Every structure is written in C-alpha cells, then in structure tokens.
Amino acid sequence: MTEVLDDLLQNELKPLVRKIDADAFYPRDFLLKLGTKGFLSSNGLSEQEVLAREVNLVEQIAKVCMTTAFNLWCHLAALTYIRKSDNSYLKQELLPLLENGKLLGGTGLSNPMKYYAGLEPLHLSAERAEGGYIISGQLPSVSNLGESHWFGVIASVGKKQRIMAFVPCNTEGLKLKEKQEYLGLNGSATFACGFNDVFIPDHFVITDNADEYVEKIRPAFVFYQIPLGIGVTAASIVSIEKVCNKQGGCNQFLGIQNEELIEELAPLREQLYQLVHAEDLTRHWKELLQLRLNAVHLTSKAVHACMLHQGSAGYLHKSDPSRRLRESYFFVNLTPTVKHLAKMLQGGNQI
Template sequence: MSTSRLLPQPLLNWLQQHADALDQGQGPADELVPRLGQAGLLRLGVPSALGGSDGTIGDAIEAIAQVAEHSLTAAFVFWGQRTFIDYVVNGESPALRERWLPTLLTGELAGATGLSNAMKFLSQIEQLQIQAKPNTDTEQPSGLRLDGGLPWVTNLQPQGFVVAAAVDMGPGQPPAVVAIESGRTGLQRTPDLGLVALRDSRTAALKLKDVVLPADQVLARNGPDYLRRIRPHFLGMQCGMSIGLARAALAASRAACGPRTSLQAPLQALEQDLAQATAALQAGVASGQYASQAAPLFELRIALAGLVQTAVQLELQATGGRAYLQGQAPGFARRWLEAAFVPVVTPSLTQLQAELARQRAQAAPSAPSGQLAPAVATA
C-alpha cells in the first residue's frame, strides 16, 4: 500500500521472521537498532553535512510506517531512536552532534526520547519529574546535578544508551532539556516493564539520584521553546506507527475476505481515509504549520488511532473464526495487541483530547450574562 519502498529486502525478511518474537520478548532485541542503522533508515531526513542522507522528516515518517507494517515493536524502537537523533540535530550543543551522531546514525548507540513527560508538561498535563540545580563541586564546578525519575522510557538498551529529559531548573527559570548517558553515577535503569506486548522495545523506568551532568550535555536552555519546535517531528514520526499498523491490518483484511462484497465498501472507505490522513500529515509537517498550530496535528494523531482500531476490527470480521485458531491467521493476534497500544502511548488519546478541549475553551468567546457557554467537544 506504500508507493515507495524504503526497507531493503534483508531488513524486511528479518522483521517478518522475528515480528512475533519481538512482540513477546523472545526476539533478537539487541540486533534491532543496529539493523535499522545498517539499512540506512536512521539517516533519512538528517542533513548530509551531519552524516545523514538528506531528505525530509517526511521520509523518516514513511520509513517508520513501513517498519510498523511488519512489527510495531520495531517501529516503536525506531521512533525512539530517530526522535532522539532529531533532538541532537536540533539541539544547542555542537559537541553532542560531533560526539554522538556518528554512532546514533549507525545504530551502535541507542537513543531514548525520555520527553513524554515534557510533552505532557508543555500541555499542562503534569509537572516535570526531574529537578536540576547547579553543580557546585569544586572539582567539576560547571554543569548540573539531577534528581528524580522517568517512569516509562523506550529504547533503553541494556548495553548502553543516551536519554533526553526535561528538567526543572527552579523558580524563575525555564525548564531545560538535557541528554544523559547511561554510565552516569546515580542513574539507575529498572528491569524492563512487564508489558503485555511490544516486550522487546526495551521499555523501562529511570531513577536519578545526584547525577552530575556536564554543561555541554544541555540540548536546550529554554525547554518550552525547544519542545514546541520539535513536537511536530516527535508526534509526526509517532503517527507513522499508526499508519503502518493500519496498512498491515487493511492488507490482511483484503487477503482474508477475497471478493466478498459486504466488506469491500468499508475497506475501500478506510483505505481512502488512511491515504487522506497520511497526505495531510505529510503536508502539515512539510509546511511547518504544526510548530505554531498544534491542534491539527493532535486531531490527526487521534484520527489515525481511530483508523487503526477500525482496521483491526475489519481484519477480524474478514478473518472470522480463524482469527481465534492458532496458526490460521498469521499476525492477527499480534496486531490486535499492537492496536491496543496506540491509544495509550504518550501523549495518549485522552491527554490529547483534554488538551484540545482546553484550547477550544480558551478560544471560545465568553457567553453573555445569564447564558451558558456551548459545550466543548473533545474530538
């Protein structure tokens, strides 16, 4: 269903072979990020001057979608790695670009976003969970000391990683965004969280106790401005996961239902809706409109999640009772659980709907005295 194939055949074969195992935590998880790097996917949309292959962020979105057609676990890790690369590319520290980009782009070094909490903070959903204070150590007088934690971070590869996080700099100062290496004293990674699916996504929690951070590992001193600039890429690439999963379910539905007419109309309508949403996402990201107008991007994320749910329901209808027989509907049970993840990945649909409602309430004119303001829809 994609017009341009970005996945080389060896990676495609590997994903098809290991998709179920990666979902259930029994796959070759350590190979995943290096294989994405070997396939050149991590370089898409990165300037060639920085080691990338040029193109646009739209190319990265499409690549994530194509990976998600075969494994949402792989696409989720891909999103985490590529999003962290985006943070470094757009950050304020040339030293980090020089130090980390070469191995991030090959997949030798794992990058974790860690900014889900920050995105919720930006939408006034929750407070920042890491506090920072100046480092007053006489031997290392610059930089910061960090305390706090992150309850859910993906792509925390056990062999090593770097993670981005927003930190509270104290009263009167904007939050900053920093990058933290896994080897830092005081940084603790928990065991992988007990997910019901996507188990090889290396998702765990982080705890920080008096972690010393060098000054050159600050990605942005004005975190809110930086987060607004990178949010379109963060969410746009996240939408690629939904696009790919919906494509996979629709393709399986067509293969299962054959020429039966009862499902042809809803399948065709859903395919058209998906194509239109994908085109709208690509156009909005390319134009840069989402940097100043986040609501349309939130609405697209919600709409795409709805298309995923409808697509897997159609696949179930097309497959019928065979969907409940092991080995009779390859990939269906995995896609069903993958689809259940889409509404809850941060920012969740509930959080996005609440933010849209808040924005609409702020934009609505005050009702005249004695009248009630109209109810606010939550999309």
C-alpha cells in the first residue's frame, strides 16, 4: 500500500497542488481514489489498526498539500460519526459507500464543538415531526461539501435535548453558498449552509442524545487533526535542508535551525502514534488536547523558520513555503482553535 500511496501522491496530487492553492481547485477525484484504492476500508480491522493507517494517511498527504489533507480529515470525521453510531441504516447502507470511494463526507461540527465549550450558541434547531425532525438555522462554514456529499450536524430540540444527524447536500430546503475569500485552503469546498425547514428522516439520525455522543467522537475528531501539523512541519524541515548551503551558508546564523525542529518533531510524532494503540482514547482527552496544541505551535515555528531560510524565494505568492505559511494559519484557526484548546485545557472537561 505504501507504493500505491507514493504513486498517488507523486503522480496525481503533486501536479494539482498549485491549482488547489491558487485557483481554489477541489481535489474530489483524488479523495475518492483514496477510497477506491482501499485506504479507508475498516472491514476486518480493529479500531486501532484503522486509526493508525488513517493518521499516517493524513500525515503523508499533508506533506504535499494540507488543503487535501484537511479535506481528508473532514471525510474521516464523517466516517467516525457513522462508525461509532448504532444506526444500522447509516452503517450498512452509507458507511460502505463512504469507505470505498463512492461518496464523500464533511463534518458540520465546528459550531457544536464551540457550543459544548461554552464559546457559541448552537446555530441549528430541530422540531420533532412524523418520521423525523425538521431542522432550521445557519452554519457559517462547512468544508468538503458537494452535490453528492453528506455531513454531520447537531441541532437543539428545545432546551434539554440535542440530536445529531447525517445530512445529504442535495436535500430539499438546504442552501449552500461557496466561500472562497480565505487566506488559504480555498480549494477545500467550504460552504455556508442555510437550513430552511429541512426534513431529516429518522434513519438519518445518528443519535437522539448528542450531548453523550459527542464524548465518544471528539477524541478522533481532534486526533485526526494532529498529523496535519506534523506533515506540514516535516515538509518545512525538508525545504530548509534544501537551502542550507545557499548564499555562502549564511542560514547557519538564523536563530532556528533544522536540528531544533527535528528534535521537537520526533517526540510529538512518537506520542501521536503511541496513542493510536490506546484502548480508549476518551481516557487520554487532555493529553490529546495538549498534543494538538503542541502541534500548532511547532507547525507555526517551522513554517516561519522556513520562510526565513528561503529568503526572497519563499516570498513569492506561489512558492511552497508561502503556501505552507498560509496553511499553518488555517491550522491555528481550525476548530478547536488555539484559544479553544487553551480554554479546554484550563477550564474543566468541556469540549
């Protein structure tokens, strides 16, 4: 499988990176091919085996293009929602399609994760109807969406109940407005989602108790993000190494050198892959949060160092170092953001 992935990265993703970054091209076919090539199948594998393979997949793709790796993270989050659900329809009918390259998924849980941390009100509300729920409200941004995509949402039913559902993008009453005004990652197929009395049948409902269910899915939600930073950091280290002898070797006088970055990356990566084998990630929640925060800080440090080592060559808009710089700022603001992480680490057990 390693050779297959290397071939996909070299021959099918690398030629698209500039187009993804500069022209907001969405790498849909590449993402689907990950499924058709068997990289997302959970059939016959333990949860730990699946997690190890998919975390490595995110890391390897992030070395080449973090936009594409982020899209994969969105899809993996959607897979997590269904894999841990008790809904037989979603697990039997939709999960195989999401794993074998027939369908793609998004998350839709940025606002709910902030809600559970006490940062925002919940933006979606639901009313019980015959055979399902009717959902209304607005989500400002959901990524990895398209005509045949699905995504998870959480909506409040009165004051005491929250439900979680899996929503098809082509459902009646759902309006998508594409957003491409970001500093980077505009190829991530990000949309504002307006719910105007959208009917969600019961067989699309992941759980009627989202408050409890979020605690089951949140470790993987965060876990799959960490290799985004690891991949970008590793790519920055390679980029720094390539220019170490330019201009008479004057980069040796810069404050941050590759040896320091390598020394900091190794234990962070080792800790991530050790946690892959944990029997219950929920018991390592605070450790995951700290690891995620450490990954943000190291990624920021690495991309800034790379810009300094590259000099004027890195200052070009379409250069790889400047792309990774913009990618790192997205990583800082990806839910849970740096502020969000700091609050959770210091303020109790909320997400």
